[in-house]
Amino acid sequence: MSERPTSWGRQPVVSPDRVIDLDRDRIQDGLFSGSPVLAFGNGRSYGDVCLNEGGTLIRTQQRNRILGFDADQGLLDVEAGVLLSHIIERCLPLGWALAVTPGTAFVTVGGAIANDVHGKNHHRVGSFGHHVECLELLRSEGGVTRCSPVSAPDLFRATIGGLGLTGLILSARLRLRRVAGGWLRGSSQRFHGLSEFFSLSAAADEHSEYTVAWLDCLAAGPRQGRGVFMQANHAPDTAPLPGRRNFRVPITPPFCPINRLVLKVFNWLYFHRPAAEQSDARWDYPSFFHPLDSILEWNRLYGPAGFYQFQCVVPPAVSEPALRQMLGLIERSGQGSFLAVLKIFGDRPSLGMMSFPRPGATLALDFPNRGGVTERLMRQLEAITREAGGAIYPAKDAWLSPAAFGQFFPNLGAFLPHVDPAFSSSFWRRVRAEAPTR
């Protein structure tokens, strides 16, 4: 078969047996009659959670209608293939924003629910699933189940963060939050080590809805853990947003141009740029929440071998030493990325049985795929995360071992009865140590 949907890291490369576009107007026959199925949203997961080697991928993006909007209550009914960018485009001018948005808006509602995605305001409002009023789920045994915290509540909790394994989400009702317009006000400031980051974050979390930090992942010695901390709140400004110019990375370079020297120079410049220190900053919505979305197909920059992302969360009591250990390891390995993001999750318990967010510090970074050395680094980072009692985010993962998966997701036993037997994924077979479909 010629078509091969990929995940954002373009690794691993897998070949599904069939790729089907879900019909816009009806549920076609035979969806579940062949190999194991999996929904494919927009492939913005990095590893193999959205892939299905030897199985059937059901692409959902043709079902992308906004079904209704109650502009008094901020309740939005959408089909699951609608992109968050489309919701923002339609609802922001009406004074409503998504309650939670991840670092890219090119994510479908189905994908956002299945990974129970989080944003820069996790410490205030929890994750995406907290703002889903109800959803419609198509199961292979036939029929559509309407799930909510009161109707089929266990299936609802299994489907939020359920990695696409409990059935096909057809539609959802989302609760939006009121905003005056598309502007944010806040500040950015440099910090010179992890202890300073933790103090800044603790102070900012009280009065800022959005907090996040960029980290210089190659800074060593006394500079280890330095970065730039940003905090913001929605502003009362109602001025129209400026137009946005997009740029597309036109080709995949024949090799990955990102090496230690390039990273060192980039990180130095990024840390020292004047905008890293602003006491009264103003951002428009896309620049603050989705800065990378203006560079279309930026994942090509990692070359033909692709890249991996690692994202963990480590509990508050051991966050600082565990992060120190990870940063030391990454610096010594010479591997790393422009994008290293650090954030403190709040303590609102996730609704989903398999949701990733939990209290602690979460660190996310990209690594170019350099074969064995990258694999070794990922395994070592997994070991530190295990020892710290943390977890790794399936949406970003291509390496998790079955033992680590069982440790990171203690509700696995409660989740398993809700997995639809017709559904599976490359990720699922890997972490369950099951034989490949082909």
Ligand SMILES: Cc1cc2nc3c(=O)[nH]c(=O)nc-3n(C[C@H](O)[C@H](O)[C@H](O)COP(=O)(O)OP(=O)(O)OC[C@H]3O[C@@H](n4cnc5c(N)ncnc54)[C@H](O)[C@@H]3O)c2cc1C
């Ligand atoms: C630049 C960038 C920044 C990011 N920032 C963040 C962030 O800040 N926070 C965060 O949490 N994540 C972040 N992510 C990850 C991304 O938000 C998630 O991986 C998201 O789930 C991708 O959604 P998708 O629509 O592309 O789904 P896919 O990646 O295609 O699929 C993801 C999962 O959802 C399932 N799925 C999709 N549609 C359905 C459906 N209709 N029914 C059932 N299951 C379905 C799939 O089977 C799969 O298991 C980021 C990704 C990128 C590329």
